Amino acid sequence: MDVLNLTSRKRETYQVQLKYSVLWECALGIAAITNKPLIKTLEKPVYYWKEIKESLPVKLLVELDFVENKNTWKALLQLLHQRDFADLREFTKYIQELSMPNFIFICLPFIGNNYQELRRNASLGDQLAMKEMMKITKDNSFFPRYIEFICQANGKRLKEHLINVMTGWYEAVIIKDVELHAILQTDYEMKIEMASKMSAEELVEWTTGGITYSPELxxxxxxxxxxxxxxxxxxxADLEDTKVFYFPITNESISPSDRYTPNNLLVLKHKALGDEVRLRMVKLLEERDLSLQDITEQLNIGKSTIHHHLKILRAAKLVEIIDAKYSLKRNSLDVLSKELEFYLNQ
Structure with missing residues (x-):
């Protein structure tokens, strides 16, 4: 049925906030080194992680084993979101002074506004609430076991563990990286500058390197x-009323003194568009979403060649697959001129 829209209300969107801190890097480093299946996919080579692990004191290695078994990095991230901590000392003091029910409540994952009372009850020791939370999150790879652990853990010991592992990693790894704060600050300032030139959705897509995040209820x-x-x-990650993206910093932030280093995604986009066949594809997809077979028939080119070109367009975050069809990411294309202008005027 056709709908005649007579409303004057614009589609609701979200507000974007930017924050940075070496404390986030500290917690994420703890998460990374204890995630063995993922570690091979990270940019830093395996030997980097091996060398770090060999340099760590035994006491910290014991705490990291506990993180790996219980996924307590999640608790660190949840706690870090409670306020803007000036430094590690303020963060550890905050953990120490939290009442036990509030501490457990914060460590438990946010699973939706409708389940906040359930989360509170679970934090107070309600076994039925705990089991209900585990049931609701059964499709998550680790939430059920994590929820059960948090609800049944010795709160005092858990506080000590979180403080020990955070302090240990900070002193052994973070504090030795003298450039880390400057690198994070450079990337943050870059994104703040672009925020004034882009819509909220464009900024999220550009910052995350291609994630299209539409407003959610x-x-x-x-x-x-x-x-x-x-x-x-x-x-x-999900928080109350907030979607969080811990996004990878760009190449030019790692080398801030070299103002000629372009954003890697900017390079990929221009390379992807610098080909006649791929430009034809972009024009076709501007008109409507198409299957691989549709594009092959319209361009009269071999399917394997078409697939190769589509792979390049997808790597550049210009095209995505929706419902088995290729779709043009218009936001990614629309901000290209802003990205180039930003690079030229840095």
Missing amino acids: NVSNVLLIPQYIYRPWNIE
């Missing part, structure tokens, strides 16, 4: 946090 804020340790991955 009950989400009015998006928090963007630059991180180096998990490159090239984006990490997503």
Whole structure:
């Protein structure tokens, strides 16, 4: 049925916030080194992680084993979101002074506005609430076991563990990286500058290197946090009223003194568009979403060649697959001129 839209209300969107801190990098580093299946996919080579592990004191290695078994890096991230901590000392003091029910509540994952009372009850020791949370999150790879652990853990010991592992990693790894703060600050300032030139959705897509995040019900804020340790991955998380993206910093932030270093995605986009066949594809997809067979028939080119060109367009975050069809990411294309202008005027 056709709909005649007579409303004057614009589609609701979200507000974007940007924050940075070496404390996020500290918690994410703890998460990374204890995630063995993922560690081979990170930008930093395996030997980097091996050398770090060999340099760590035994006491910290014991705490990291506990992180790996219980996924307590999640608790660190949840706690870091409670306020803007000036330094590690303020963060550890905050943990120490939290009442036990509030501490457990914060450590438990946010699973939706409708389940906040359930989360509170679970934090107070309600076994039925705990089991219900585990049931609701059964499709998550680790939430059920994590929820059960948090609800049944010795709160005092858990506080000590979180403080010990955070302090240990900070002193052994973070504090030795003298350039880390400057790198994160450079990327943060770069994104702040672009925020005035882009819509909220454009900024999220550009910052995350291609993630299209449309407004969701009950989400009015998006928090963007630059991180180096998990490159090239984006990490997503949910908080009350907020979607969080810990996004990988760009190449030019790593070498801020070299103002000629372009953003890698900017290079990929221009390379992708610098070909007649791919430009034809972009024009076709501007008109409507198409299957691989549709594009092959319209361009009269071999399917394997078409697939190769589509792979390049997807790597440049200009095209995505939706419902088995290729779709043009218009936001990514629309901001290209802004990205180039930003690079030229840095």
